[in-house]
Amino acid sequence: MSTSANIVDEFRQLASPEGSERMSYILSEFQERISKTNRLVLDRVLDMIEATDGDESLHLDMLSSHMSRCDPTHMEYFPWKNGYALFDGTYINSMDDYRYWYSTQDGLWSHPNTPDGLLDREHEKALQQFLERLQLAVEDNADETWFGDTSTFWELPAEYCELLRHVRAIGYENWDKQMFVPDINGVDLNNVENLALTPEELSDLTCTDGFDVVAGWTVGDNENGSCIFYILSRHSDQEEPWRWRIFVEANFPTNKIFDTLEEFLSWLSSADDWIDWEGVETSIAELHILCSSHGAQQQQASDQLINQPGGLGPMDSPQAYMSPGSSILAN
Secondary structure, three states: OOOOOOEEOHHHHOOHHHHHHHHHHHHHHHHHHHHHHHHHHHHHHHHHHHOOOOOHHHHHHHHHHHHOOOOOOOOOOOOOOOOEEOOOOOEEOOHHHHHHHHOOOOOEEEOOOOOOOOOOHHHHHHHHHHHHHHHHHHHHHOOHHHHHHOOOOOOOOHHHHHHHHHEEEEOOOOOOOOOOOOOEOOOOOOOHHHOEEOHHHHHOOHHHOOEEEEEEEEEEEOOOOOEEEEEEEEEOOOOOOEEEEEEEEOOOOOOEEEOOHHHHHHHHOOHHHOOOHHHHHHHHHHHHHHHHHHHHHHHHHHHHHHHOOOOOOHHHOHHHHOOOOOOOOOO
16 A cells, blocks of 8 residues: 555644644534534424323423433333432423423533543543553554554544543433434543554445545444544545544444544534434334323223222322432433
């Protein structure tokens, strides 16, 4: 393979303060856009649920079952039970509570225990060790011919390294439950060697069709067939330098390829452009049938228990003794 030691990395051209400021701006823009998108998506999903026949109890069961989905084709009944307590003690037991609280989510998971969300000195050292180990793992799995011909020292994409200094992860809330977009995962210090892929593995991906690829690693995996990769690549039919690109391998209408993290985040925060709303409507209709059926069965069992000789009175039913806030709601 003919190669070039020239790897395009525009972000690395920024001076240290400029790089940090640029990443802060990119993340703030993403935070603003994704917050608006989350509100729009969540409102539309809740409107669909509330438009179905039934009371709020049924709608909460539908919401709980909808949010508990972890696979595009798998649907189970998960009753709302008796409310949820969030980590800060906030109690949610209505559609309006849910709408208000979760519409504020912005997709950014900051580093803990620091006022500005940036890394403290100890975690900065741990991150640097992680990046060094990741670079070695990527090189060990990379195309030997390419790296043999590359005389200059190479580095991981600067935008990714800077990203991890600002946040530990980025994710899409996935309230539509259709695309199952994976998150950009936080630093996993115990899994570095398993992240890097060989050129053969990278070439087998659908998203890399039309590209020469020599090195890369996984930055996000939702365990349902959707993954995010950073891959050192160039178009197969063009004379151009190599560059790190973000590739998304997923069951979308079209594969997604992004030259920069900023482009990827712009796409991720524009979910209305790619949400399968017909699929959401079908899913909500199926949920209504599923939850209505389970609700009717539970009511029938409760009525039989109350009405049988020596049975419980209405105020003695098990529901009367369920304590609020019995579980943690986490998506």
